Amino acid sequence: MTHTVIAVGQDAQFKEIVRTLEEWKVSAVPVVAGEGRVIGVVSEADLLPKEEFRDGDPTRFEQLRRLNDLVKAGGVTAGEVMTSPAICIHADAILAEAARTMALKRVKRLPVIDAQGMLAGIISRSDLLKVFLRPDDDLAEEIRRDVVEVLFPGDPPPVEARVAEGIVTFTGDVRNTSLVPVASRLARSVEGIVDIRWDVTRPAAPEAADR
Secondary structure, eight states, X not given: OBSSOOOEETTOBHHHHHHHHHHHXXXXXXXXXXXXXXXXXXXXXXXXXXXXXXXXXXXXXXXXHTHHHHHHHTOOXXXXXXXXXXXXXXXXXXXXXXXXXXXXXXXXXXEEEOTTSBEEEEEEHHHHHHGGGSOHHHHHHHHIIIIIHHHSOOXXXXXXXXXXXXXXXXXXXXXXXXXXXXXXXHHHTSTTOOEEEEEEEOOOXXXXXXX
16 A cells, blocks of 8 residues: 555535645545544545536536535535545555455545554555566465475475566476365465466376276
8 A cells, every 4th residue: 555645624615625636646645633543535526526517507407416426516625526535445455455446446546544443555556556566576475385395295205386578487396185175275475476377286186996
């Protein structure tokens, strides 16, 4: 996550919010109260109704269907236009959880909060993608330590793991094939892994007994 977070107070004025978004080149900012408790988020989508309904009277149908947007169109402070409660994630959450939350909620940025609900940072889509920049050597070392040595012990281990462009390939001799899906799940949980491939020798099926 990014620890330096641009946030606004709930009394921040509309134009101040727009200036903040433009100055920091972000599409949304958390809204905080008190010493940093996150109470909402103001995004560009929350601000656009002000322009959309500026020179026209909404129909009765629009009033019923888009009541929330109409309320925001009349707002002048962050507290009046923000989306609340804020969609946040806790600081100890894994990246996969952050990615699922952003996809399901269709948001581009997630405020990160501590156990007391205080703003600790923010995570964006670009932050999630940075994990795939981990060097292949680092990924391979982690998989050897946490997957191969645990599931396929030996000196040397009967299974090896190589990583190229984020894709891990297991090679060697697998006696217990039930460990293959377990190893795949563990390897896939390593942050930065793109895909899993297997190129191993497995025990031959026993021949049918003569009848």
